[in-house]
Amino acid sequence: MTGWQTLLYKEVLRFWKVAFQTIAGPVLTAMLYLLIFGHALEAHVKVYGQVSYTAFLVPGLAMMSLLQNAFANSSSSLIMSKVMGNLVFLMLTPLSYMNWFVAYVGAAVIRGLVVGLGVFAVSALFTDISFVAPLWILVFGILGAALMGTLGLIAGLWAEKFDQLAAFQNFVIMPMTFLSGVFYSIHSLPPVWQTVSHLNPFFYMIDGFRYGFFGVSDVSPWLSLAVVAGVLAVVSAVAVALLRSGYKIRS
């Protein structure tokens, strides 16, 4: 293995060694959402005219879990290494800033996809899942996880203590995820909130992802793809620039 492959492998092994916490836990949480909201709303809500609420909910929950765990992977790994001081082992190596970027984001994508697959696998026990356009599912799954892994990288570099990272997670990531259409179609919202939702990049990730399941979405999947790819390019450029300058890690 080359240097960056070793770092990628180490980052994957890091979350795999605590899989109960990093994979099983998020899958269980998503299942609880599915059972509770599905049971409460199944008889009352139909989405896109013909889709049952439980079937509608599954892709949203899978994507939400995927996004949150991709973010958690890179951010928690970095902040732990910074606080415990073992980041020095990486800083002493010839690994380039691009190597760091690829390895941290790559591991975040892998964890996001593993959790997303876990949510699908368990959801399949409760409801039928259709895959109208699997390629869109894969594209939005990977891009969404990469975007959140990159945001996690930025947050992990910026935060100096766990409290700051938790604030970023609770006051930025969590609201933007919940208000992105995980539990509802934005067409069910008043016009003002529909407009506000269109300013949330998380909405495009979940809407495009959902298109792959039903062939129906609130906006065109191509628009969603353009927005997600554009935001990913911007946050990647920021993350690479921070790594290159040694932001908060090389004084």
Place this chain on the structure above:
Amino acid sequence: MPAISFESVSKAYPSSRGPKDATFLALDRVSFNIEQGEFFGLLGPNGAGKTTLISILAGLTQASAGRISVLGHDVARDYAQARRSLGVVPQELVFDPFFNVREALRFQSGYFGVRHNDDWIDELLESLGLTDKADANMRALSGGMKRRVLVAQALVHKPPVIVLDEPTAGVDVELRQTLWQFIAKLNKQGSTVLLTTHYLEEAEALCSRIAMLKTGRVVALNHTSELLKGASSNVLRFKVDSELPKVLAEQARITGRIVQFPAHDAHEIERFLAAVREAGLVAQDVEIRKADLEDVFLEVMKGSSTHNLGADGLPEGEATSGGASK
């Protein structure tokens, strides 16, 4: 080509006191070379700038001015090659709690692109007395064992230049001996070693040349033997039960009941003993010993001027001894 070349290295930090734009100069135009194959000691009191200098060398900190190169590779511009040549044992006792010893060593090896390295990893484990801990999680190891793993991690890619930043701080005698035997063996095989330590007897025994830093500046730089020659040749050592008069205490090194005076000749020794008698004290267990590196260190640190340094920053003995070159 020198193993390590420090060229007018300065480092300024924002000062916590004074005006907003005030800076604190942790390193002030530090210049010297370490030749290939040397066992070199970098000494100084806490806050002298040793760790800052090593941090810049290792790429952990950026210099405000100046340049450092390792085997000709600039640590900032050609950092990948410079870091491949360096094995750094950090001062802090840090570890990754997710992995066991062997995993930690394999990862560190992999980061340097060194594949199929298990034979060398086994040799490192054996040499550092870690073989039976290879599969133990890092969290389960004692402080001394963790320190050994840090050394192994620094050496896992077989670097030609080894940097040890206070590697024996707070560790037992057994580890010190194991570590120094191993490092001395690597030095004999051609590795260059840069050591910082507060254990001056270790530096005296191991290092062929020594630099002393004080408030960010090099105040002494020479072969260890030359530094020892330059100091007072003898030390008068005795024990007393009461406090020494202030005039005497200012000239002495006092550790509990033990009093030590630097003395050049028999007259000076007699003068000190007479002064002690006149003060109404009884000197017990009197002995005269040769001055050691600790005496030199204290003498250098007490003085404000540089010690054994030529006008160009090179040690006086270098021109004839063929040591460091610019």
